[in-house]
Amino acid sequence: MSEAKNRVENNEKAVRFQEFLMENNINVFSTESMDDDYATVLFRSRIEARGQILPMAILIDTSIFTVIRTQIISGLPEDKMSRIKVYLNDLNARYKSFKYYVHEDGKVYLDICLPFVDETFDSKMIQLMLSVLVQHLEAVYDDFMAQVWGK
Numbered sequence: 359m360s361e362a363k364n365r366v367e368n369n370e371k372a373v374r375f376q377e378f379l380m381e382n383n384i385n386v387f388s389t390e391s392m393d394d395d396y397a398t399v400l401f402r403s404r405i406e407a408r409g410q411i412l413p414m415a416i417l418i419d420t421s422i423f424t425v426i427r428t429q430i431i432s433g434l435p436e437d438k439m440s441r442i443k444v445y446l447n448d449l450n451a452r453y454k455s456f457k458y459y460v461h462e463d464g465k466v467y468l469d470i471c472l473p474f475v476d477e478t479f480d481s482k483m484i485q486l487m488l489s490v491l492v493q494h495l496e497a498v499y500d501d502f503m504a505q506v507w508g509k
Contacts, residue, residue, distance in 0.1 A: 371479040372399035372418040378481035407495035426470040434464040
C-alpha cells in the first residue's frame with residue numbers, strides 16, 4: 359500500500375477528528391486508512407455495555423455520512439436468525455438514531471449515521487453520540503442477549 363493511500367490527511371473530516379482526539383487527550387482509538395474511493399478512515403476502539411467489551415469503529419469518509427458502528431455479537435446461531443431479525447426490526451422502529459442489522463456472516467451490528475459535510479463536521483457530536491450509544495446499549499443489551507440465547 360502506498361504512503362498516500364495510508365494517510366489520514368486525505369480526509370479533512372478525519373484530520374479534524376484526529377486533532378480533536380489529540381487536543382482532548384483521548385487515546386483509545388487506533389486509526390486505519392482504507393484504500394477506497396472515499397478516503398475512509400476507521401477509528402477503532404471498544405465500548406463497554408453490561409460488562410461486555412464490544413468492538414466499535416467510527417468510519418469517517420469524504421461522503422456526507424459518518425458512521426459509528428458497533429459489533430453487538432459475532433456468530434448469531436442460524437436457528438435464531440429469523441427471530442432475531444424480527445426483534446431487530448422492532449428495535450429499529452423504536453429507536454430512530456440506531457439501526458441494527460445482521461450481516462451475512464452472522465454478526466449483528468448497530469450503526470449510528472451522522473450527516474456532515476466538511477464545513478459542518480462536529481467531533482463533539484460524535485463524542486456525544488458515543489455517550490448516547492453506551493446509554494442505549496446499557497438499556498437494551500440484557501434483553502437483546504436474552505433474545506439471542508432464549509428459547
